[in-house]
Amino acid sequence: MSSSIDKQVILITGATAGIGFDTAVYLAADSAKNHVIMGARSAAKGEAKVKDVQAKSPKGTVSFVIVDQNDDESISAAVKQIEQEFGRLDVLVNNAGVAPEPTGKVWTTRKHLRTIFETNVFGPTILTEAALPLLKHSKNAMVINVTSGLGSIAGLDTNLDSNSPLLPFQGVLGPGYRMSKAALNTLTAYQHLHLHKDGVKTWAYCPGYVVTDLTADRDSRMAEPWCESSETSAQGILDIVHGERDAEVGKFVTKRGGAYPW
Numbered sequence: 001m002s003s004s005i006d007k008q009v010i011l012i013t014g015a016t017a018g019i020g021f022d023t024a025v026y027l028a029a030d031s032a033k034n035h036v037i038m039g040a041r042s043a044a045k046g047e048a049k050v051k052d053v054q055a056k057s058p059k060g061t062v063s064f065v066i067v068d069q070n071d072d073e074s075i076s077a078a079v080k081q082i083e084q085e086f087g088r089l090d091v092l093v094n095n096a097g098v099a100p101e102p103t104g105k106v107w108t109t110r111k112h113l114r115t116i117f118e119t120n121v122f123g124p125t126i127l128t129e130a131a132l133p134l135l136k137h138s139k140n141a142m143v144i145n146v147t148s149g150l151g152s153i154a155g156l157d158t159n160l161d162s163n164s165p166l167l168p169f170q171g172v173l174g175p176g177y178r179m180s181k182a183a184l185n186t187l188t189a190y191q192h193l194h195l196h197k198d199g200v201k202t203w204a205y206c207p208g209y210v211v212t213d214l215t216a217d218r219d220s221r222m223a224e225p226w227c228e229s230s231e232t233s234a235q236g237i238l239d240i241v242h243g244e245r246d247a248e249v250g251k252f253v254t255k256r257g258g259a260y261p262w
């Protein structure tokens with residue numbers, strides 16, 4: 001793309017549905033200077049979703065890259081493609097995630113744990129490491145790790161204050177998912193410690209309780225009055241990209257301001 005030198009290059013993983021897709025729509029619509037790369041696991045789906053975003057007549061531009069967070073070769077190929085086409089990466093949104101644990105189960109299986117950690121922890125760790133040289137070429141590099149309030153260890157304290165925003169999360173089942181998001185939070189803190197000196201800003205971002213296809217309870221979520229649209233999560237990511245959350249770099253932030261305890 002010949003004009004990419006003037007663009008803010010943004011990669012969003014898991015961009016073909018839910019929070020990832022809405023984030024692609026919001027960032028592409030936000031500015032003519034934004035170029036959004038939608039991470040997809042298949043060319044057919046990537047092409048279709050790019051057309052869906054373009055149909056909304058965004059100010060910015062959009063493309064896709066095939067990237068499977070469970071496949072190191074796919075990650076390497078995606079980063080190489082971005083390097084060849086753009087020469088740098090300004091914003092990495094590690095959004096792709098899974099929650100395959102059986103609904104209502106207190107514990108899970110080794111198979112489920114491996115599946116969860118491959119996508120939710122190993123994937124963003126390896127992708128960020130692979131993309132780091134491109135991020136270092138940016139004048140304003142950002143890494144946004146999409147986590148969950150369920151990853152707060154403090155939120156599991158049985159002595160939580162009754163006014164704590166984490167109290168509603170306390171009884172939610174799914175230990176594998178919760179552990180994976182706690183691990184992603186640890187990654188964020190580690191990245192902040194070691195990458196801020198290179199000008200790379202990092203956040204652990206909780207998108208809130210929203211309607212997505214991540215779990216098998218979409219219909220029941222839609223019926224809950226406190227469950228919001230995933231567009232609200234996209235707006236929170238847009239705020240970070242705008243620089244409105246720079247005072248909270250390196251923290252576990254919520255979508256409407258403030259932070260959760262680790």
